[in-house]
Amino acid sequence: MVRARSSWILVALLAVAPACTFDPSGPASTIDAADAPTADALDAADHDAPIDAVDAPPIDACVPRAGGELCNGADDDCDGMIDEDFPTVGAACDGPDLDLCLDDVVRCATGGAATVCGDSAADDDVERCNGTDDNCDGTTDEGFTGLGAACDGTDGDACAEGMGACSADGLTVVCTDMTSTTTEVCNGADDNCAGGVDEGFGLGTPCDGADGDACLEGVLECDPGTGGTRCNDTSGTIAEQCNNLDDDCDAAIDETFDLTGDVNNCGLCGRVCSNSFGTTTCASSSCVPTCSAGANDCDGNPVTGCELRDSNPACAAATALGTVSGDGASVALTASGFGEAVYTVSVTENVAGNNPIRAQVTLTSPPGANFDLDVTCTSCAGTTLSSNNATGDDVIAVRRSDTTGVGDTYTIVITVRWVAAAACGNWALTVAGNTGTGGLTCN
Numbered sequence: 001m002v003r004a005r006s007s008w009i010l011v012a013l014l015a016v017a018p019a020c021t022f023d024p025s026g027p028a029s030t031i032d033a034a035d036a037p038t039a040d041a042l043d044a045a046d047h048d049a050p051i052d053a054v055d056a057p058p059i060d061a062c063v064p065r066a067g068g069e070l071c072n073g074a075d076d077d078c079d080g081m082i083d084e085d086f087p088t089v090g091a092a093c094d095g096p097d098l099d100l101c102l103d104d105v106v107r108c109a110t111g112g113a114a115t116v117c118g119d120s121a122a123d124d125d126v127e128r129c130n131g132t133d134d135n136c137d138g139t140t141d142e143g144f145t146g147l148g149a150a151c152d153g154t155d156g157d158a159c160a161e162g163m164g165a166c167s168a169d170g171l172t173v174v175c176t177d178m179t180s181t182t183t184e185v186c187n188g189a190d191d192n193c194a195g196g197v198d199e200g201f202g203l204g205t206p207c208d209g210a211d212g213d214a215c216l217e218g219v220l221e222c223d224p225g226t227g228g229t230r231c232n233d234t235s236g237t238i239a240e241q242c243n244n245l246d247d248d249c250d251a252a253i254d255e256t257f258d259l260t261g262d263v264n265n266c267g268l269c270g271r272v273c274s275n276s277f278g279t280t281t282c283a284s285s286s287c288v289p290t291c292s293a294g295a296n297d298c299d300g301n302p303v304t305g306c307e308l309r310d311s312n313p314a315c316a317a318a319t320a321l322g323t324v325s326g327d328g329a330s331v332a333l334t335a336s337g338f339g340e341a342v343y344t345v346s347v348t349e350n351v352a353g354n355n356p357i358r359a360q361v362t363l364t365s366p367p368g369a370n371f372d373l374d375v376t377c378t379s380c381a382g383t384t385l386s387s388n389n390a391t392g393d394d395v396i397a398v399r400r401s402d403t404t405g406v407g408d409t410y411t412i413v414i415t416v417r418w419v420a421a422a423a424c425g426n427w428a429l430t431v432a433g434n435t436g437t438g439g440l441t442c443n
Contacts, residue, residue, distance in 0.1 A: 070112030083108070086115050093117035094136075099125040101136035128170035141166065146173045152193070153177030159193035186222035186229055198222060201229050208249075209233030215249035242269035260285045266303075275305025296369075298338045298424035309339040309369075310418040315380035318342040318413060324433030325350045326357030326409075327402070332432040338366075338424060341416045345431050347442075348409040349402065356399045357408050360436030363387070363394040363416060366425025374415040377442035385440040388419075397439025410442045 062078035069077045071086040083089055088106040095104035095118030103125065104118030127135040129144045141147055150160035153175050162177025184192040186201045206216035209231045218233025240248045242257040242265045257265050263273040266282035273280040273287035277295035280302075281288045287302040294310025321343040324330045328350040335343060347359045363373040373387045373394035387394030400410050416427060 071108035071115055072112040073108070089115055095123065096120065097122040097124040099135040099137070101125045129166035129173060130170040131166070144173045146175075151175035151177060153179065155179060156181035157183075157192040157194070185227040187224070187227060188222065203229070207231035207233060209235065211235060212237035213239075213248040213250070244269055263287070271303060273303060273305070277306040277308045280305050294418055296338070296421055296424050307338065309421055311340045313340055313342045313415075315342055315413060315415075318344045321345050321414070321431065323348055324359055324431055326359055326400070326433050327351045327353075327355040328434060330433030332430050334431075335429040336426045337416070338426050340371075340418050341429075343414045343429070343431075344411055345414060346409060346411050347398065347400070347433060349407065354402045356401060357410065358397065358399040358436050359412065359431060359433050360395065360397045360439070361412075361414055362430045362432075364428040364430075365394075366421075366423070366427055368423025369421035369425055369427070370419040371427045372417045372419055374417060375440060376413040376415075377440060378411055378413075380413050382413075382442075383440065390419075395436075397436030398442055399436070399439060400442045412442065 062075070064078045065076035067076075069075075069079075069083065069085045071083050071089060073082060075082050086108065089108060091106045092102040093104050093106050094100055094102050103123070106115045106117055108114075109116045125135050127133075127137075127141065127143060129141050129147065131140060133140045144164075144166070146164035147166065149164050151162050151164050152158055152160050153162055155177070159179075159182050160177070161179045161182075162175045164173040165176050167174045182192050184190075184194070184198065184200060186198045186203070188197060190197050201222070202220050203222065205220045207218050207220050208214055208216050209218050211233070215238055216233075217235045218231045220229045221232050222228075223230040238248050240246075240250075240254065240256045242254050242259075244253060246253050254265075254269060257269065259265055259267055259269070261282050263280060263282045265271060266273050266287050267285035271287075273282050273289070275289040275291075278289055278291040280290065287305075289297050289302050289305040291297060291306035295306035295308045297306045298309075299307055319342065321335055322333045323346040324333060326347040326349060333345060335341070345359070345361075347357055349357045361373060361375050363371060365371045370390055371394075372389075373396055374384050375386075375396040375398060376382045376384045377398065385396050385398075387396050398412055400408055402408050414429070414431065416429060
Protein backbone atom coordinates (compact mmCIF):
# COMPACT_ATOMS: atom_id res chain seq x y z
CA MET A 1 0.00 0.00 0.00
CA VAL A 2 2.77 2.31 0.83
CA ARG A 3 4.45 1.45 -2.55
CA ALA A 4 1.28 2.17 -4.44
CA ARG A 5 0.90 5.51 -2.85
CA SER A 6 4.44 6.50 -3.42
CA SER A 7 4.11 5.62 -7.07
CA TRP A 8 1.01 7.79 -7.50
CA ILE A 9 2.68 10.69 -5.77
CA LEU A 10 5.66 10.33 -8.10
CA VAL A 11 3.40 10.38 -11.15
CA ALA A 12 1.64 13.44 -9.84
CA LEU A 13 4.90 15.16 -9.28
CA LEU A 14 6.08 14.36 -12.81
CA ALA A 15 2.85 15.68 -14.23
CA VAL A 16 2.93 18.90 -12.29
CA ALA A 17 6.64 19.56 -12.49
CA PRO A 18 6.86 21.05 -16.05
CA ALA A 19 3.97 23.43 -15.32
CA CYS A 20 5.34 24.83 -12.14
CA THR A 21 7.75 27.59 -11.60
CA PHE A 22 10.30 26.94 -8.93
CA ASP A 23 11.96 29.70 -7.06
CA PRO A 24 14.87 28.23 -5.10
CA SER A 25 15.79 31.65 -3.77
CA GLY A 26 12.51 32.29 -1.90
CA PRO A 27 11.63 31.26 1.64
CA ALA A 28 8.96 28.84 0.52
CA SER A 29 11.52 27.02 -1.53
CA THR A 30 13.97 26.23 1.31
CA ILE A 31 14.80 22.61 1.77
CA ASP A 32 16.41 21.98 5.12
CA ALA A 33 17.78 18.97 6.98
CA ALA A 34 14.40 18.14 8.38
CA ASP A 35 13.11 17.83 4.87
CA ALA A 36 15.88 15.60 3.70
CA PRO A 37 14.63 12.26 2.53
CA THR A 38 15.49 9.10 4.45
CA ALA A 39 15.55 5.55 3.26
CA ASP A 40 13.35 3.17 5.13
CA ALA A 41 12.78 -0.56 5.18
CA LEU A 42 10.11 -0.27 2.51
CA ASP A 43 12.56 1.33 0.10
CA ALA A 44 14.86 -1.52 0.56
CA ALA A 45 12.04 -3.99 0.14
CA ASP A 46 10.55 -2.62 -3.14
CA HIS A 47 13.89 -1.73 -4.75
CA ASP A 48 12.09 0.90 -6.85
CA ALA A 49 14.15 3.88 -5.81
CA PRO A 50 16.33 4.97 -2.99
CA ILE A 51 13.61 7.43 -2.01
CA ASP A 52 9.84 7.16 -2.76
CA ALA A 53 7.05 9.67 -2.55
CA VAL A 54 6.41 8.99 1.05
CA ASP A 55 9.91 9.87 1.84
CA ALA A 56 10.22 12.81 -0.65
CA PRO A 57 10.57 16.24 0.81
CA PRO A 58 7.57 18.59 0.38
CA ILE A 59 7.36 20.51 -3.01
CA ASP A 60 6.79 24.25 -3.02
CA ALA A 61 3.46 25.56 -4.46
CA CYS A 62 3.34 27.12 -8.08
CA VAL A 63 3.78 30.89 -7.95
CA PRO A 64 1.56 32.69 -10.57
CA ARG A 65 3.29 35.23 -12.76
CA ALA A 66 2.24 38.74 -11.96
CA GLY A 67 1.57 39.68 -15.56
CA GLY A 68 -0.50 36.64 -16.33
CA GLU A 69 0.02 33.94 -18.90
CA LEU A 70 2.71 34.44 -21.53
CA CYS A 71 3.05 32.61 -24.82
CA ASN A 72 6.13 30.61 -23.93
CA GLY A 73 5.13 26.99 -23.49
CA ALA A 74 4.75 27.34 -19.66
CA ASP A 75 1.85 27.59 -17.15
CA ASP A 76 2.67 31.10 -16.06
CA ASP A 77 -0.62 31.69 -14.20
CA CYS A 78 -0.52 28.29 -12.48
CA ASP A 79 -3.98 27.30 -13.69
CA GLY A 80 -2.87 23.95 -14.98
CA MET A 81 -3.02 25.10 -18.64
CA ILE A 82 -0.24 26.27 -20.96
CA ASP A 83 -0.51 29.32 -23.28
CA GLU A 84 -4.29 29.18 -22.95
CA ASP A 85 -4.57 32.90 -23.68
CA PHE A 86 -3.09 32.29 -27.12
CA PRO A 87 -5.54 29.86 -28.69
CA THR A 88 -4.17 30.26 -32.30
CA VAL A 89 -0.79 28.81 -31.46
CA GLY A 90 -0.18 25.88 -33.79
CA ALA A 91 -2.91 26.90 -36.23
CA ALA A 92 -2.17 27.09 -40.00
CA CYS A 93 -1.41 30.58 -41.31
CA ASP A 94 0.15 32.55 -44.18
CA GLY A 95 3.56 33.96 -43.39
CA PRO A 96 5.29 37.14 -44.57
CA ASP A 97 5.34 36.16 -48.25
CA LEU A 98 3.52 37.21 -51.40
CA ASP A 99 1.28 34.20 -51.72
CA LEU A 100 -1.96 33.45 -49.90
CA CYS A 101 -1.15 29.88 -48.90
CA LEU A 102 -1.54 28.70 -45.27
CA ASP A 103 1.75 26.89 -45.29
CA ASP A 104 3.03 28.23 -41.89
CA VAL A 105 1.82 27.83 -38.25
CA VAL A 106 1.17 30.38 -35.52
CA ARG A 107 3.96 30.43 -32.89
CA CYS A 108 4.88 32.48 -29.88
CA ALA A 109 6.61 35.74 -30.58
CA THR A 110 9.83 36.66 -28.86
CA GLY A 111 9.05 37.87 -25.32
CA GLY A 112 5.84 35.84 -25.22
CA ALA A 113 3.47 38.79 -25.34
CA ALA A 114 2.04 37.90 -28.74
CA THR A 115 2.06 35.37 -31.52
CA VAL A 116 3.49 35.49 -35.02
CA CYS A 117 2.91 33.44 -38.19
CA GLY A 118 5.91 31.42 -39.21
CA ASP A 119 9.32 32.99 -39.20
CA SER A 120 10.69 36.15 -40.79
CA ALA A 121 11.96 34.41 -43.97
CA ALA A 122 9.63 34.68 -46.99
CA ASP A 123 8.73 31.45 -48.70
CA ASP A 124 6.57 32.61 -51.62
CA ASP A 125 4.64 29.99 -53.51
CA VAL A 126 4.87 31.23 -57.13
CA GLU A 127 2.01 30.55 -59.50
CA ARG A 128 2.97 28.16 -62.29
CA CYS A 129 1.19 27.21 -65.47
CA ASN A 130 0.02 23.76 -64.45
CA GLY A 131 -3.72 23.90 -63.85
CA THR A 132 -3.21 24.40 -60.07
CA ASP A 133 -3.76 27.40 -57.80
CA ASP A 134 -0.14 27.45 -56.63
CA ASN A 135 -0.27 30.81 -54.82
CA CYS A 136 -3.67 30.10 -53.24
CA ASP A 137 -5.36 33.27 -54.57
CA GLY A 138 -8.47 31.48 -55.75
CA THR A 139 -7.52 31.50 -59.43
CA THR A 140 -5.55 29.10 -61.53
CA ASP A 141 -2.67 29.91 -63.92
CA GLU A 142 -3.30 33.64 -63.71
CA GLY A 143 -0.70 35.85 -65.39
CA PHE A 144 -0.06 33.42 -68.24
CA THR A 145 -1.31 35.48 -71.19
CA GLY A 146 -2.63 33.59 -74.17
CA LEU A 147 -3.46 30.40 -72.30
CA GLY A 148 -6.29 28.72 -74.20
CA ALA A 149 -6.31 31.40 -76.91
CA ALA A 150 -5.92 30.62 -80.60
CA CYS A 151 -2.29 31.06 -81.72
CA ASP A 152 0.12 30.55 -84.58
CA GLY A 153 3.14 28.32 -84.32
CA THR A 154 6.66 28.76 -85.73
CA ASP A 155 5.59 28.19 -89.34
CA GLY A 156 5.78 30.86 -92.01
CA ASP A 157 2.10 31.79 -92.07
CA ALA A 158 0.05 33.88 -89.66
CA CYS A 159 -2.81 31.40 -89.23
CA ALA A 160 -3.92 30.61 -85.66
CA GLU A 161 -4.01 26.84 -86.07
CA GLY A 162 -3.19 26.04 -82.44
CA MET A 163 -3.98 27.27 -78.93
CA GLY A 164 -1.94 28.47 -75.96
CA ALA A 165 -1.00 25.69 -73.51
CA CYS A 166 1.26 25.41 -70.44
CA SER A 167 4.88 24.52 -71.13
CA ALA A 168 6.29 21.34 -69.61
CA ASP A 169 8.18 23.28 -66.93
CA GLY A 170 5.12 25.41 -66.10
CA LEU A 171 7.02 28.64 -66.64
CA THR A 172 5.36 29.91 -69.79
CA VAL A 173 2.67 29.43 -72.45
CA VAL A 174 3.51 27.66 -75.70
CA CYS A 175 1.47 27.29 -78.88
CA THR A 176 0.28 23.84 -79.84
CA ASP A 177 0.35 24.70 -83.58
CA MET A 178 2.67 22.18 -85.18
CA THR A 179 1.34 22.56 -88.72
CA SER A 180 3.50 23.54 -91.69
CA THR A 181 3.36 26.90 -93.45
CA THR A 182 0.13 27.66 -95.31
CA THR A 183 1.17 29.29 -98.59
CA GLU A 184 -0.80 32.17 -100.12
CA VAL A 185 -2.62 31.11 -103.30
CA CYS A 186 -4.09 33.47 -105.88
CA ASN A 187 -7.75 32.73 -105.24
CA GLY A 188 -9.31 35.79 -103.65
CA ALA A 189 -8.75 34.48 -100.09
CA ASP A 190 -6.30 35.27 -97.27
CA ASP A 191 -4.70 31.80 -97.23
CA ASN A 192 -1.71 32.68 -95.06
CA CYS A 193 -3.79 34.83 -92.67
CA ALA A 194 -1.51 37.84 -93.18
CA GLY A 195 -4.38 40.30 -93.40
CA GLY A 196 -4.21 40.67 -97.16
CA VAL A 197 -5.69 38.84 -100.11
CA ASP A 198 -3.50 37.47 -102.91
CA GLU A 199 -0.57 39.61 -101.79
CA GLY A 200 2.64 39.13 -103.71
CA PHE A 201 0.97 38.22 -106.98
CA GLY A 202 0.95 41.71 -108.49
CA LEU A 203 -2.68 41.57 -109.54
CA GLY A 204 -3.64 44.42 -111.85
CA THR A 205 -0.10 44.85 -113.15
CA PRO A 206 -0.10 45.58 -116.92
CA CYS A 207 0.99 42.55 -118.92
CA ASP A 208 1.22 41.13 -122.44
CA GLY A 209 -0.66 38.03 -123.49
CA ALA A 210 0.38 35.16 -125.75
CA ASP A 211 0.37 37.25 -128.92
CA GLY A 212 3.43 38.09 -130.97
CA ASP A 213 3.86 41.69 -129.85
CA ALA A 214 5.21 43.09 -126.60
CA CYS A 215 2.37 45.49 -125.88
CA LEU A 216 0.85 45.54 -122.37
CA GLU A 217 -2.77 45.20 -123.40
CA GLY A 218 -3.93 43.26 -120.32
CA VAL A 219 -3.44 42.99 -116.55
CA LEU A 220 -2.50 40.11 -114.25
CA GLU A 221 -5.41 38.17 -112.75
CA CYS A 222 -5.74 34.95 -110.73
CA ASP A 223 -5.61 31.69 -112.67
CA PRO A 224 -8.19 29.36 -111.05
CA GLY A 225 -6.50 26.34 -112.58
CA THR A 226 -3.07 26.82 -111.02
CA GLY A 227 -3.48 29.16 -108.08
CA GLY A 228 -1.00 31.45 -109.81
CA THR A 229 -1.61 34.32 -112.21
CA ARG A 230 -2.34 34.77 -115.88
CA CYS A 231 -2.57 37.74 -118.22
CA ASN A 232 -6.05 38.58 -119.45
CA ASP A 233 -4.70 39.99 -122.73
CA THR A 234 -6.48 38.09 -125.53
CA SER A 235 -5.84 40.58 -128.30
CA GLY A 236 -4.07 39.65 -131.52
CA THR A 237 -0.56 40.55 -132.52
CA ILE A 238 0.09 44.18 -133.36
CA ALA A 239 2.36 44.25 -136.41
CA GLU A 240 5.07 46.86 -136.71
CA GLN A 241 4.22 49.54 -139.23
CA CYS A 242 6.65 51.87 -140.95
CA ASN A 243 5.47 55.06 -139.29
CA ASN A 244 8.25 56.13 -136.94
CA LEU A 245 6.35 54.53 -134.05
CA ASP A 246 7.01 51.47 -131.89
CA ASP A 247 3.80 49.69 -132.88
CA ASP A 248 4.71 46.26 -131.47
CA CYS A 249 6.09 47.71 -128.22
CA ASP A 250 9.50 46.03 -128.44
CA ALA A 251 11.43 49.26 -127.77
CA ALA A 252 12.51 49.48 -131.43
CA ILE A 253 11.02 51.69 -134.12
CA ASP A 254 10.35 50.48 -137.67
CA GLU A 255 12.84 47.68 -137.07
CA THR A 256 11.38 45.36 -139.73
CA PHE A 257 11.78 47.87 -142.55
CA ASP A 258 14.86 48.56 -144.71
CA LEU A 259 14.78 52.29 -145.18
CA THR A 260 17.99 52.13 -147.19
CA GLY A 261 16.71 49.89 -149.98
CA ASP A 262 12.91 49.59 -149.77
CA VAL A 263 11.28 51.44 -152.71
CA ASN A 264 8.12 51.77 -150.60
CA ASN A 265 9.97 53.31 -147.64
CA CYS A 266 13.07 54.86 -149.18
CA GLY A 267 14.97 56.96 -146.66
CA LEU A 268 11.91 57.34 -144.46
CA CYS A 269 8.61 55.61 -143.91
CA GLY A 270 6.03 56.14 -146.60
CA ARG A 271 8.40 57.57 -149.21
CA VAL A 272 7.55 55.51 -152.29
CA CYS A 273 9.88 55.59 -155.26
CA SER A 274 7.52 55.78 -158.26
CA ASN A 275 8.24 55.96 -161.99
CA SER A 276 5.47 55.81 -164.56
CA PHE A 277 7.90 56.05 -167.43
CA GLY A 278 10.66 53.62 -166.60
CA THR A 279 11.93 51.69 -163.56
CA THR A 280 13.19 52.78 -160.14
CA THR A 281 15.21 51.50 -157.20
CA CYS A 282 16.10 52.69 -153.67
CA ALA A 283 19.81 52.89 -153.03
CA SER A 284 21.37 54.31 -149.85
CA SER A 285 17.95 55.70 -148.86
CA SER A 286 17.53 57.60 -152.16
CA CYS A 287 15.24 56.89 -155.10
CA VAL A 288 17.13 56.16 -158.35
CA PRO A 289 14.84 56.19 -161.41
CA THR A 290 15.76 54.74 -164.82
CA CYS A 291 13.83 56.43 -167.64
CA SER A 292 12.34 54.67 -170.62
CA ALA A 293 12.72 56.09 -174.19
CA GLY A 294 11.02 59.42 -174.53
CA ALA A 295 11.24 60.25 -170.84
CA ASN A 296 13.65 62.09 -168.57
CA ASP A 297 13.66 62.98 -164.88
CA CYS A 298 13.34 66.66 -165.49
CA ASP A 299 11.47 67.96 -162.46
CA GLY A 300 14.40 67.37 -160.09
CA ASN A 301 12.43 64.97 -157.93
CA PRO A 302 13.74 61.39 -158.23
CA VAL A 303 10.92 60.16 -155.96
CA THR A 304 8.38 60.77 -158.74
CA GLY A 305 10.59 59.18 -161.36
CA CYS A 306 10.71 60.27 -165.01
CA GLU A 307 8.54 62.71 -166.89
CA LEU A 308 7.39 61.74 -170.40
CA ARG A 309 8.71 63.95 -173.21
CA ASP A 310 7.39 61.83 -176.09
CA SER A 311 3.78 62.34 -175.10
CA ASN A 312 2.11 62.42 -178.59
CA PRO A 313 -0.53 65.04 -177.76
CA ALA A 314 -3.75 64.94 -179.75
CA CYS A 315 -4.49 67.72 -182.25
CA ALA A 316 -7.90 68.19 -180.76
CA ALA A 317 -6.23 69.08 -177.45
CA ALA A 318 -4.19 71.90 -179.00
CA THR A 319 -3.67 74.98 -176.87
CA ALA A 320 -4.57 78.33 -178.39
CA LEU A 321 -1.37 80.28 -178.10
CA GLY A 322 -2.73 83.58 -179.42
CA THR A 323 -2.81 85.86 -182.48
CA VAL A 324 -0.13 87.59 -184.49
CA SER A 325 -0.53 90.14 -187.27
CA GLY A 326 0.55 88.73 -190.59
CA ASP A 327 0.88 92.06 -192.35
CA GLY A 328 1.46 94.62 -189.67
CA ALA A 329 3.21 95.31 -186.44
CA SER A 330 2.83 92.42 -183.99
CA VAL A 331 4.21 91.15 -180.69
CA ALA A 332 5.73 87.66 -180.95
CA LEU A 333 4.10 84.77 -179.11
CA THR A 334 6.30 82.46 -176.98
CA ALA A 335 5.97 79.12 -175.20
CA SER A 336 8.32 76.58 -173.58
CA GLY A 337 8.21 73.07 -172.23
CA PHE A 338 10.11 69.79 -171.85
CA GLY A 339 7.61 67.49 -173.58
CA GLU A 340 5.71 67.45 -176.81
CA ALA A 341 3.03 70.09 -177.33
CA VAL A 342 0.39 71.26 -179.86
CA TYR A 343 -0.61 74.91 -180.25
CA THR A 344 -2.86 76.91 -182.57
CA VAL A 345 -2.00 80.45 -183.66
CA SER A 346 -4.19 82.84 -185.65
CA VAL A 347 -2.35 84.87 -188.30
CA THR A 348 -4.51 87.88 -189.14
CA GLU A 349 -4.68 90.38 -191.98
CA ASN A 350 -4.74 93.86 -190.57
CA VAL A 351 -3.58 96.13 -193.39
CA ALA A 352 -5.55 96.75 -196.57
CA GLY A 353 -3.67 96.15 -199.70
CA ASN A 354 -2.06 93.33 -201.57
CA ASN A 355 0.44 92.18 -198.95
CA PRO A 356 1.27 88.54 -198.03
CA ILE A 357 -0.03 87.42 -194.65
CA ARG A 358 3.13 85.93 -193.06
CA ALA A 359 4.47 84.37 -189.87
CA GLN A 360 7.63 82.54 -188.83
CA VAL A 361 7.77 79.73 -186.20
CA THR A 362 11.12 79.05 -184.50
CA LEU A 363 11.86 76.08 -182.15
CA THR A 364 15.05 76.03 -180.07
CA SER A 365 15.90 72.62 -178.50
CA PRO A 366 17.69 72.53 -175.09
CA PRO A 367 21.24 71.19 -174.80
CA GLY A 368 21.39 67.41 -174.93
CA ALA A 369 17.93 67.10 -176.48
CA ASN A 370 16.47 67.18 -180.01
CA PHE A 371 12.93 68.30 -180.76
CA ASP A 372 11.50 68.74 -184.28
CA LEU A 373 8.91 71.24 -185.52
CA ASP A 374 5.75 70.61 -187.60
CA VAL A 375 3.43 73.34 -188.88
CA THR A 376 0.11 72.69 -190.57
CA CYS A 377 -2.21 75.19 -192.14
CA THR A 378 -5.77 75.41 -190.94
CA SER A 379 -6.04 71.92 -189.44
CA CYS A 380 -4.01 68.86 -188.64
CA ALA A 381 -5.31 67.25 -191.79
CA GLY A 382 -3.85 69.91 -193.99
CA THR A 383 -0.48 70.16 -195.63
CA THR A 384 2.35 69.91 -193.10
CA LEU A 385 5.83 71.36 -193.25
CA SER A 386 8.44 69.80 -190.94
CA SER A 387 11.86 70.92 -189.73
CA ASN A 388 14.06 68.09 -188.45
CA ASN A 389 17.37 69.64 -187.62
CA ALA A 390 19.58 67.51 -185.37
CA THR A 391 21.36 70.62 -184.20
CA GLY A 392 20.40 74.23 -184.22
CA ASP A 393 16.96 75.76 -184.48
CA ASP A 394 14.05 74.45 -186.45
CA VAL A 395 12.40 77.31 -188.42
CA ILE A 396 9.27 77.18 -190.57
CA ALA A 397 7.73 80.14 -192.34
CA VAL A 398 4.10 80.31 -193.44
CA ARG A 399 2.27 82.74 -195.69
CA ARG A 400 -0.92 83.38 -197.51
CA SER A 401 -1.47 85.66 -200.45
CA ASP A 402 -3.59 88.74 -199.91
CA THR A 403 -6.54 88.30 -202.21
CA THR A 404 -9.46 90.34 -201.06
CA GLY A 405 -9.51 93.20 -198.62
CA VAL A 406 -8.87 92.12 -195.11
CA GLY A 407 -10.42 88.65 -195.14
CA ASP A 408 -7.31 86.53 -195.50
CA THR A 409 -6.81 85.57 -191.82
CA TYR A 410 -5.86 81.92 -191.28
CA THR A 411 -4.93 79.48 -188.50
CA ILE A 412 -1.83 77.33 -188.20
CA VAL A 413 -1.29 74.26 -186.02
CA ILE A 414 2.20 74.02 -184.45
CA THR A 415 3.51 70.66 -183.11
CA VAL A 416 6.67 70.29 -181.05
CA ARG A 417 7.90 66.69 -181.49
CA TRP A 418 10.41 64.84 -179.28
CA VAL A 419 13.18 63.01 -181.11
CA ALA A 420 15.81 62.23 -178.49
CA ALA A 421 17.10 63.59 -175.19
CA ALA A 422 19.96 62.66 -172.90
CA ALA A 423 19.52 65.67 -170.68
CA CYS A 424 16.77 67.81 -169.36
CA GLY A 425 15.99 71.33 -170.31
CA ASN A 426 13.06 73.13 -171.87
CA TRP A 427 12.64 73.93 -175.53
CA ALA A 428 11.62 77.48 -176.53
CA LEU A 429 8.98 78.29 -179.18
CA THR A 430 8.56 81.70 -180.82
CA VAL A 431 5.84 82.73 -183.32
CA ALA A 432 6.50 86.12 -184.98
CA GLY A 433 4.01 87.78 -187.36
CA ASN A 434 4.70 89.65 -190.59
CA THR A 435 8.09 88.04 -191.03
CA GLY A 436 9.77 85.19 -192.86
CA THR A 437 10.08 84.32 -196.49
CA GLY A 438 9.13 81.28 -198.45
CA GLY A 439 7.91 78.34 -196.43
CA LEU A 440 4.48 76.82 -196.30
CA THR A 441 1.82 78.46 -198.39
CA CYS A 442 -1.54 78.42 -196.71
CA ASN A 443 -4.08 78.81 -199.51
